[in-house]
Amino acid sequence: MYGKPGGSLRSLRRSNEEQVIALLIARGPLHRAELARQAGVSRTTVSTIVSELLARGLIVESDEPDGDLDGRAGNRLLVNPRAAVVAGMNHTFDGVWVHLSDLGAREIASSGAPLDPGTGPAERIEAGVSILQRLLATAGVKRQQVIGVGVGVPGPIHRGTGIVGVSLPGQPWSHVHAAEALQRALGLPVVVENNTRLEGVAEARWGAGRGVANLFYFGLSSGIGSGLILDGRLYRGAVGAAGELGHVSVNVDGPACPCGNRGCLVLRAGLPAVLTALRPAFGQDTGLDEILARTAAGERAGEEVFADVGTVVGQVLANLCNLLNPERIVVGGELSRAGEVLLAPMRDAVRRHALSLARDVDLVPAELGLGARVGALGGAALVLSETPDLAAALNRMHATV
Incomplete structure (x- = not known):
């Protein structure tokens, strides 16, 4: 009987936290007063939430000058770019490339390897996983800090079945459920997309x-x-x-x-x-x-x-x-x-x-140039734009890490 009010309060606090995080993800650096106005809560509530999120390292104060305040930083807040890592992995006919970036889209590490065009999907996945593990180790990033991996493969992907179709002869991923295979191997949330589309996503976020x-x-x-x-x-x-x-x-x-x-x-x-x-x-x-x-x-x-x-x-x-x-x-x-x-x-x-x-x-x-790296950039960008309820995912991650 007495558990419900506490549970409701915890749920409300979590909901308010995630609303603040979502606003900072969508709008960029904001002042506490602006956060309170846009979230529809009191300044006291925002102050309490902000103090908690700052203590957990999920948000930070911006050190960039605020043009609206005569050049002063003005204690604007933003999601900590290093609060989590996103990964992109792009498989082309002759290679694989893996890219790690922070939440601010800054590169943490990036590397690739050539592959024989006749290499099968299992070997290609193994090569990609190996590169990802090496990059995480080199960058000192824990696996549980990776919020997701956006993976590019050649060929169309049926939205209903997840099966990679055929558009050109000799495609190594044809008739493979790439998302299931990659998720088993990576042990992380995975979204799979055609690699040319990922090039478009990369250009949309960081390029032309x-x-x-x-x-x-x-x-x-x-x-x-x-x-x-x-x-x-x-x-x-x-x-x-x-x-x-x-x-x-x-x-x-x-x-x-x-x-x-x-x-x-x-x-x-x-x-x-x-x-x-x-x-x-x-x-x-x-x-x-x-x-x-x-x-x-x-x-x-x-x-x-x-x-x-x-x-x-x-x-x-x-x-x-x-x-x-x-x-x-x-x-x-x-x-x-x-x-x-x-x-x-x-x-x-x-x-x-x-x-x-x-x-x-x-x-x-x-x-952004040519090559597998561009699709890997797009994979990382796709994770940022399509992770279901990114704010909630970040909040859960920092409640346990």
Whole structure:
């Protein structure tokens, strides 16, 4: 009988604590008075909560000047960036990369390893777990401080079953329930996503999409993957198939694609197709680096091929702009290194073919570079944005650590 009031008070205090933490996660550094106003509680209550959270090390006082208070720090509060760690792990065809960051998105440690493309899922998971354990040990981070791991794998992931599907031949994760396998091996909360989408998440948080709520990212590589950020959140579609830009048909009478469709964009703008178009002029053994260098120096044959590719891609993007009206389009992948010789024709095609209300979209190159590391950055960012009730998770973690 007498247990209920105490339990109710503890529940209320925990709820208030988590509300304060959630506000600091969402809004950044705030003063106690502002916290009280936004939480809808008294300053005395906020003062008590803040004292408890400061003592537990879950929040700290900011030492950054506050422009609203004539340069004084003003005792603003923020979630302690080192209160927990988030991890990203990205599996590509030929390697794995692991990234650790704090809650302020600052890198703690990052490392990767090459893998033979024929390596199976079990060996790939083992390699990723080994790197994660080494990074945690080197950084002096306890395993229980890791709030979650965002993992990228090639291929589409069915939202209902969790099974990785097939979009290109030879994918090592095909027909694997990657989330279950990784969670067993890691012993930590895991979210699994297509690794190109994770590149988009990384660009949205730290790269060319910073501050943009509606963003479309796509990578021009061997395949053409993409990530769609709508109202600040990754959009996956009903079963996880959203954003397959590479398999939009640009010619219904065109060549057959392995996906079963005809005339897919990837057959015109994927890396193998572009290299096939370039090599009659540049030579069969000429690599992409040399082709890009010679094109940048003004070689006409390269300019023509990239202009053609940019125009075709831009026409597809114009349809996407009409449908979804993104604020910015970010172009990544190996072919994005061609720069303006590719991007300028894309912009021209979007302006020519999109509706007037949608055509003034920013179209910019990715900022974070290439390689597995970018997807691992996105994995860490996904944990920060999609951990169910992050404030409650942090509160529980610091009640026991």
